[in-house]
Amino acid sequence: MKRLENKVAVVTGAAGVLCSVMSESLLREGAKVVLADLNEDGAKGLQNMFAEKGLTETMTVAANVLERASLEAARDKILAQWGRIDILVNGAGGNHPKGTCPAEQFTEGTKLEDSFFGLDLAGFEFVNKLNFIGSLLPSQVFCQAMLKHGGSVINISSMSATQPLTKVAAYSAAKAAIDNFTRWLSVHLAPMNIRVNAIAPGFFITNQNRFLMLEQDGKTLTPRGQKVISKTPMHRFGDPKDLCGALNYLVSDEASFVTGVVIPVDGGFLAYSGV
Numbered sequence: 001m002k003r004l005e006n007k008v009a010v011v012t013g014a015a016g017v018l019c020s021v022m023s024e025s026l027l028r029e030g031a032k033v034v035l036a037d038l039n040e041d042g043a044k045g046l047q048n049m050f051a052e053k054g055l056t057e058t059m060t061v062a063a064n065v066l067e068r069a070s071l072e073a074a075r076d077k078i079l080a081q082w083g084r085i086d087i088l089v090n091g092a093g094g095n096h097p098k099g100t101c102p103a104e105q106f107t108e109g110t111k112l113e114d115s116f117f118g119l120d121l122a123g124f125e126f127v128n129k130l131n132f133i134g135s136l137l138p139s140q141v142f143c144q145a146m147l148k149h150g151g152s153v154i155n156i157s158s159m160s161a162t163q164p165l166t167k168v169a170a171y172s173a174a175k176a177a178i179d180n181f182t183r184w185l186s187v188h189l190a191p192m193n194i195r196v197n198a199i200a201p202g203f204f205i206t207n208q209n210r211f212l213m214l215e216q217d218g219k220t221l222t223p224r225g226q227k228v229i230s231k232t233p234m235h236r237f238g239d240p241k242d243l244c245g246a247l248n249y250l251v252s253d254e255a256s257f258v259t260g261v262v263i264p265v266d267g268g269f270l271a272y273s274g275v
């Protein structure tokens with residue numbers, strides 16, 4: 001019997017770079033997987049790709065992690081079709097240039113608009129909301145369906161939660177909130193055997209950070225990308241598959257007494273001071 005047989009997993013942001021790989025991994029461990037995304041076409045495309053690989057226990061739902069009604073409709077559809085929800089991966093999230101400030105530090109000659117003082121509040125709020133409320137609201141809606149039999153929630157944190165990265169002010173604050181919320185919710189739901197943990201990925205090349213890590217040729221490291229690699233003791237970016245061991249462990253019964261933890265999957269980035 002596979003580790004996650006008879007479990008139903010909901011993955012938000014499933015059509016994204018990291019969560020599509022995590023979804024495949026949950027399927028291979030035997031779970032039925034709900035591919036939930038704002039971009040339903042993307043989720044359907046992924047469903048077709050999985051079907052070609054013989055992974056057919058999927059359903060897609062159009063879900064906006066910032067809209068309760070959309071999440072409740074998704075939950076009702078899942079319960080009507082599969083009768084239960086055991087696992088929630090809060091994968092939708094990420095950075096956006098609107099919540100980013102171009103200057104790493106404020107020095108003599110830095111233009112105000114390139115610094116903290118020029119941060120666009122609407123952009124800041126967008127990134128903060130997507131990453132924090134976009135995990136809180138799905139947890140409220142989907143964990144209700146776990147109250148009878150227990151379950152497991154995985155939030156996606158970041159290196160930026162504990163070591164705020166320059167430029168990404170809104171993202172860093174939101175991911176710090178995710179770590180705190182992970183611990184808070186783990187305590188709140190522990191009596192109902194609902195475990196809440198997080199994975200903190202290191203650096204993976206995805207659509208949201210490609211412009212920060214690689215030059216336009218898609219190969220040469222930017223100065224920022226070089227800094228990341230030199231501060232990563234394993235001297236490489238992560239491969240999305242690197243996340244799956246921690247994910248499958250945390251959502252399986254092997255982690256039945258593990259709750260409230262944030263596991264870095266970062267090639268040693270957090271352990272290394274850089275000196």
Ligand SMILES: NC(=O)c1ccc[n+]([C@@H]2O[C@H](COP(=O)([O-])OP(=O)(O)OC[C@H]3O[C@@H](n4cnc5c(N)ncnc54)[C@H](O)[C@@H]3O)[C@@H](O)[C@H]2O)c1
Pocket residue numbers: 012013014015016017018019036037038039042063064065066090091092093094095130134156157158159200201202203204205206207208209
């Ligand atoms: N890429 C990295 O190096 C890295 C590092 C640390 C953490 N993370 C985190 O991992 C998670 C996934 O990142 P990714 O790079 O794979 O993202 P991605 O941009 O490839 O995918 C994000 C997905 O979320 C969906 N989405 C966006 N807004 C939504 C909404 N309101 N409701 C529902 N779905 C929505 C998008 O349609 C997309 O399919 C994010 O939380 C990100 O912050 C990424």
